[in-house]
Amino acid sequence: GDWAVEGAGERERCYGPLLTALEKYVPKEKFMRGNRPPKVMCPGSGLGRLPFEVVRRGYESQGNEFSYHMLLGSQMILNCSQFPLQFEIYPFVLGLGQRRGAHDHLAGVRVPDVAPGQALMGIDPPD
Numbered sequence: 001g002d003w004a005v006e007g008a009g010e011r012e013r014c015y016g017p018l019l020t021a022l023e024k025y026v027p028k029e030k031f032m033r034g035n036r037p038p039k040v041m042c043p044g045s046g047l048g049r050l051p052f053e054v055v056r057r058g059y060e061s062q063g064n065e066f067s068y069h070m071l072l073g074s075q076m077i078l079n080c081s082q083f084p085l086q087f088e089i090y091p092f093v094l095g096l097g098q099r100r101g102a103h104d105h106l107a108g109v110r111v112p113d114v115a116p117g118q119a120l121m122g123i124d125p126p127d
Contacts, residue, residue: 002049003077003112005085015050019057028058036060048074052116077112084118085110 001007022040031038037059042051045063047070054061065071076087088108092099099105 002047004109005113006109008113011049015053018050019053022054022059023057026059046070046074048078052078052119056119078116081112081115081117083115084113086115087111 051063
């Protein structure tokens, strides 16, 4: 759910407190180095949504991830997405968890909910 519309609630519950604490305890205006904002390291960053949200708030950020599969996914989303909901993935097709019924394993999910490049450049997505 890091990059899906369906994951918005979970992202807010997980990342919201972290981002709120970051802005409260490390306000970028107070910790600027010249014209450079504070740097934030995000270990175990998975698909890269948390580092993206940190950058979106005006900080510098770097994600760190051990899993090659996660790195491939984050590379696709962060570097290849040209518009929101560009890709359809099937995250439940190989697993039996997080399903309510037998039909759910073939449910597609559109990602990303926001095109990272457009969002960071301040470009509004096309209607």
